[in-house]
Amino acid sequence: MTIYDISKKAGVSIATVSRVLNGSDKVRPATRKKVMDIIEKYDYTPNAFARGMGLHSVQTIGILCADSSDLFLAKAVYYLEQELQSNGYESLLCCTGYNLDIKKNYLNLILSKKVDGIILVGSNFIGTNEEENQYIKDVSAQVPIMLLNASFDYPNVYSTLCDDYTSMFEATVSMLDAGIEDILYLYNSNSYSGVKKLGGFRAAMEAHSVPDYEKRILFYEGDPQQMDDVANYLERLSKKKLSFHGVIASEDPLAIGAMKYARRQGLCVPEDLSVIGYNNSMLTTCCTPELTSVDNRLETQTHQLVQTLLGVLQGEEMPKKSIFSGKLIKRGTTLF
Amino acid sequence: MTIYDISKKAGVSIATVSRVLNGSDKVRPATRKKVMDIIEKYDYTPNAFARGMGLHSVQTIGILCADSSDLFLAKAVYYLEQELQSNGYESLLCCTGYNLDIKKNYLNLILSKKVDGIILVGSNFIGTNEEENQYIKDVSAQVPIMLLNASFDYPNVYSTLCDDYTSMFEATVSMLDAGIEDILYLYNSNSYSGVKKLGGFRAAMEAHSVPDYEKRILFYEGDPQQMDDVANYLERLSKKKLSFHGVIASEDPLAIGAMKYARRQGLCVPEDLSVIGYNNSMLTTCCTPELTSVDNRLETQTHQLVQTLLGVLQGEEMPKKSIFSGKLIKRGTTLF
């Protein structure tokens, strides 16, 4: 069923059908109804490809994320999808994995679909050196690039993020103020936000003149979602006489791993060990005691990101960078 | 930059460029190289819309799921995406929400993109009466429909699922055999698999001649992910003198809610209350004790689904229905 079939059945030209389809006001109501009836009767839907060819925009946004099964990313994608949808945009999702070359390919692939803009979800799309980020510069020449939870200063690139540095700084200070100085910092990513968080932690330790804190900063290599493995890792560590009475993790699952470790060691949380997670995911309320965690206001972020994008697409001047402060949600794994 | 520009610069016809682009073997290597060089030099990417118009297939599969932030669905989507990708297919994801009309719209929308097949993730796409499922019949006339975790017998509709009936039957029997008869069955969906699970539970109760079990079958109306609310719900219930020493839930979060309830009441899990969840999600290892749960072999399912789809697309005759048995993963919330 094509526009020709419909026009024939309705006794009008294809131009008129097209006008009805696109809501032009230059169609007599009677004609419109006649055409609409046929369209509905035959359940006709215009071919998106043919349509996209003529059109400049097809009201579609490309969303790239490394792993849609990650709790944080999945939620972000969901919010974005909903927000875009309610603004009349469709979204095209690609899960790229964490490999740089594959990410590049996907970016080009999604670009060839004539998307109006691209959202990169998660800070893992931004590398630390210029060369790594070249592919973003290239693409930004064609469509606006929106970064969620990352920042990159370049024309036509817009960033929306949580102030992870300050959030982590404050979370750390809370723990220090509670008298815990031997804090283990557990992280698993050197992404943009990963670096910021670590920076915040270090700054807090410096500000409190904690001696020798670097030895308690640990990069966890494995899959953080395997919380038992995280616990194993910490057990091995404690045998090496590295003592700690607090754990701050860059992600909730790592924090849960620390809680598992504590349980195995017969340590009480929070009396013997305080734990703070990050992301305020649903995991925080699954464990006992419930996990104190930093909320990075994901929903606020996604909302703002889409608003900025819509503005940009309408040619308005929009802020290049929107930063929201995070918030420590105090639950049962901390005494303060 | 179009195929015409490239052909001009390379001094060949557009047909030759097209052949190079599509990897035809009827191009002399020298010609191919000449064209490729130009393509790379100008960083040319063919227009996907123009391409899609000519082509019959664009190697794209539409994936519909109600809510990509649901732990189970997110994981399913992820596996599917990876599997399709490694077989040379792209995927187009839409999150539809749970409203029937919106789901229908999305189906049509995704169809208009000329996808080669459509995967409906989660049993909430299949209703209990014929009329609800009409939209699936309509679409199946055009492309194969793959159902994950649901079943619907109709031409060109293929189902891949876990034998939820038997899995739930066996899980229930395990608990009954352990001497617990007053089991609370907590569920929140009357979807295809929801109905199967409940059926399995009932059958087990019948088989053990448990009296009066219907009064302990409870439909939870709220959002199961809000586990505190689930606990509240159960507290209200226990005040109404409904006693139970076991909880079987149709989803892990509901089971976690039950564990929260137990803790508030000062009940020990599993000594005073046994709990079984469903889906074997990552939540099962977040709580204490860890949650016994039914594993529905999601990865096996998604693998099989994609294999079946690929077969169908190649015109092979494939099984209309693939059923895998689930498995009870015993952890700390049960004594058996």
Add this chain to the structure above:
DNA sequence: GTGAAAGCGCTAACAT
């Protein structure tokens, strides 16, 4: 207000 006709960029059948 409506129709005729010229593209949009590509694929594929056909011709050479």
Add this chain to the structure above:
DNA sequence: ATGTTAGCGCTTTCAC
């Protein structure tokens, strides 16, 4: 092995 050309289904001038 390569070129020519007719569509694919739609949008959008430009006439009427």
